[in-house]
Amino acid sequence: MKKTLFDKVWDKHVVQQIDQGPDVLFIDRHMVHEVTSPVAFLGLKNRKIKAMYPERTFATADHNTPTINQHLPVMDPLSAKQLDALEKNAAEHGISFWGLGHEKNGIVHVVGPEYGITVPGATIVCGDSHTSTHGAFGAIAFGIGTSEVEMVLSTQCILQPKPKKMRITINGALQKGVTPKDVALFIISKLTTSGATGYFVEYDGDVFKNMTMEGRMTLCNLSIEMGARGGMIAPDEKTFHYIKDREFTPKGAAWNKAMNYWQELYTDDGAKFDKEFLFYGNEIEPMITFGTNPGMGIGISKSIPKANTIEGGADTYQKSLNYMGYNEGDSMIGKEIDFVFVGSCTNGRIEDFRAFAKIVEGRKKAENVTAWLVPGSHNVEKAIKDEGLLDILEASGFELREPGCSACLAMNDDKVPKGKYAVSTSNRNFEGRQGPGSRTLLASPIMAAAAAVTGKVTDPRTLIN
């Protein structure tokens, strides 16, 4: 039978099919962080059991860690308690733990690929919805709830009905100034935030084939924002090259064995999808969001759509514009902004900081803008320094913070104040996501850079030489 990439990986991991029920799916790699795990560990304790395969689980602290003075004790007592709980739980169950200050510490979805925890054809889960990031390597990766974290810790399996399959193909080439983030925001604006609910997405076509691994991660990361369980891209030479020799990737004979499996990982000609979309690269402009969900995005040259052209409730739409302080028909260009946030598992990798630095080089940060530049991991932080990007950033008036999720979900002190506008490279512009009352404009690192140096929303293409 002809199979899709998704089928091949899924079927390889089914331990048992429950009659009229979900599949019992074996999980190869499990990532854990401090926020969604404590209650799961408590569950194990109540059942008096230990993690079944601790070597398949990796723990890092990221969600509520501070991004300055990480060498000092964490001030917020609740955050400190969660971090402490993770450290203890990891030790008790024999799980690798990369806590605050550890050289491998960083955002869970940034460090996974950096150390080769993420490999093609694997099943990867984490109690965080952006686990879909790891799909960039041809893995089935998705976010789970805390009950499921407990399942994986205790049995290395979860129960999952097999999702439907969707393929999104984008052919042709991208225009100048259009980044993977723009491609993702474009797709979500077309499909809406629920357009792929119930589906697992495969991305295919020239645009994805030509993307770097970092770009593919940005893209797969945002799959969840269209409602999909996850998204994946077939592994290719670029993928194998990226993962080779990383700490946790298979070595020697194990590598060859894995390669045999990995080389089969592509969608067979004629395999069937439940739904397909086709777009062209030249349709896509640099994108920015104007509303309170990631589907409310437009090309930078367009104006905010009129309520009567929108599918769905006009009341909900109007509520969202009111929250943002915008009107239908407004142009986004020239809108005032207060904050710029570069970071998160969406756009907190080295390539993102390179792109940001390229735009700000030789320019100055605008006076009215507070900028938070937060690397996704220590590894990224180190590269920023080693490549000389830090010098460029500092010369332009920017500071670099220490790694973590930071203002992506504002669980630490990095909160955008009420009513203020932030151009953010993260993934969610929900009401209050970046702090109570905050207003978020999602965009690419170069759109963020253009905003940071001009002090307002600016088409980044006007700043590219």
Add this chain to the structure above:
Amino acid sequence: MAYDKFDILKSTAVPLPIENVDTDQIIPARFLKATERVGFGENLFRDWCYNSDNSPKTDFILNNDTYSGKILVGGKNFGSGSSREHAAWAIYDYGFRCVVSSFFADIFKNNCLNIGVLPVQVSPEFLQQIFSAIEANPKCFFSIDLPKQKISIDYSGISESFHINPYKKANMTNGFDDIDYLLNIKREIKKFAQDTPL
């Protein structure tokens, strides 16, 4: 046994006719710092319930005594956003046992089923009828019959059937959870693990 058995629920309902209610609204991230599963109900829809000085927003439905019950009725695409099970815990802890909408986000729906909150997906038309019924009479009762997979508006008798995976249904009616099931097949899992390529 992980949670109360779910059989037939008869209750009034609280209407929330807003679309795309996301998990950051259900429970804002700053309330996720607990290490135990207690007290989440207090912060359900926190920023819609309270002003920044912690005074209640009187126009929000949960602050309106007219509406109460164990059923929460939301607009389309309920529960989008993060995988935080805390969203489902907050709903459960507040006292809801069932959420009705015309469309649910995936992970949220799974999380609900895993902790004993029944997500009932109805047609957009039926959802409208529910909202209208509550508007006409906030004290009107609804029946949610899990064994028969049927939701009805009691005074008019109008009903609709809903879908639920048979395995999940059995779990909910018995109050079992998935971990009980998985722990029972540990030996098979071990055998399977020996042959995995990764």
